[in-house]
Amino acid sequence: MSTLEIKDLHVSIDTEQGTKEILKGVSLTIKTGQTHAIMGPNGSGKSTLASTIAGHPRYKVTSGTITLDGEDVLAMTVDQRARAGLFLAMQYPVEVPGVSMTNFLRTAKTAIDGEAPKLRTWTKDVKAAMAQLRIDADFAERNVNEGFSGGEKKRVEILQLELFKPKFAILDETDSGLDVDALKVVSEGVNRAHEAGNMGTLLITHYTRILRYIKPDFVHVFVDGQVVEEGGPELADRLEDEGYDRYATGAGAATIAAAAQA
Template identity: 70%
Template sequence: MATLDIRDLHVDVVTETESKEILKGVDLTVSSGETHAIMGPNGSGKSTLAYSLAGHPKYQVTSGSVTLDGEDVLAMSVDERARAGLFLAMQYPVEVPGVSMSNFLRTAATAVRGEAPAIRTWVKEVKQAMKDLDITEEFADRSVNEGFSGGEKKRHEILQLELLKPKIAVLDETDSGLDVDALRVVSDGVNKYKADSDGGVLLITHYTRILRYIHPDKVHVFAGGKIVESGGPELAEELENNGYLRFTSGKPAAV
């Protein structure tokens, strides 16, 4: 049973000219087998939370705590966080020219598992995972994300998720830029990961369409750098119907 516990997290974004507070006291707990959806308007701090959990140097934690199974995540380097069981699927996956997908995936699996997977078993594992995500085998020889379409990049992120099987997966707007078919494939991949590993999912999104395929246990509204309301799937339906006005203006949404 894995638990990610975030308590009163405050984070500044540091640029060349200034440091600005974005997260203003986030409290959240995600455990094995749970799916939590975070929804909110642009600029509310959702992606800042994702990158802060992953350890991006641009985001400076000024106070609060993050623990994974009682261990201090904030004291860990980026690679230590990954080995501890945290995974981030990025909104904008980066290209890595000169590094093939096959080498990248096996190196990552070796680092996370503590030993290199046996070649024969690994090849079967990768081929099956690629087949599940409608990724053709030729992609294994291509450089990581180089020349990939937006949908291909997102499928590659979920391929990593399936092969690495982290304790907690943070998915930062994985649905952005996907057509209906790709959205179904990616969602099926997330659901398979959760079923196979009993991992926890923190799903960051603007829209409810992905929640038709990945059913959340809890929905949290993010506004002004913190969670302002939590509820069940019915909260996502309210956001679909009325938007975020009630949470950003202090006034009731129009009916």
């Protein structure tokens, strides 16, 4: 049983116009076995939260804490966070030329586990996981994400989630840009990882569509860098019917515009 705890988190980025505060005091506690959905309009800071947990250098934490079972996550480097059990499925996975998927997966697995996986079972595990996610076998020989379509990249993110078995998975808009078939395949992958036991999930999404396949225990609504409403799965249903419009009061004009587009 693990706990990922975020307390009063404030995060800024440097822009050409100066420092801009994106997260304005976010608190959230996730435990093993739970699925939390974070929903909100574009520009509300959802992805910033995901990248900050993973340690992307662009985001500066100005105050607040993130702890994993009491350990200070903010004091860890990016790779230490991953080895501690945090996994970020990225919204836009980058292509890494010259590094084959096979080599990458094995190197990462070795780093996370602290020892090289047994070659025979590992190859079998990778093949089986790829088949379940309907990823062509020849992807293993290709370079990391190189030439993959948007949907293929998202499947490969979930492939890693299943192989690396993190304590906490943060899915940053994994559903965006997927057609219904791909969405199902990806959701099944997340559910398998969840059922396998010791994982908590933070599911960041703009749409309610993925919540038909991945059932959240808690829903948090993000507007303008803060959680404005929290509830159970019924909140997601309500958002599906009403959208984000009713949160517009009091929020900035940009948020209203973004919500209206959604």
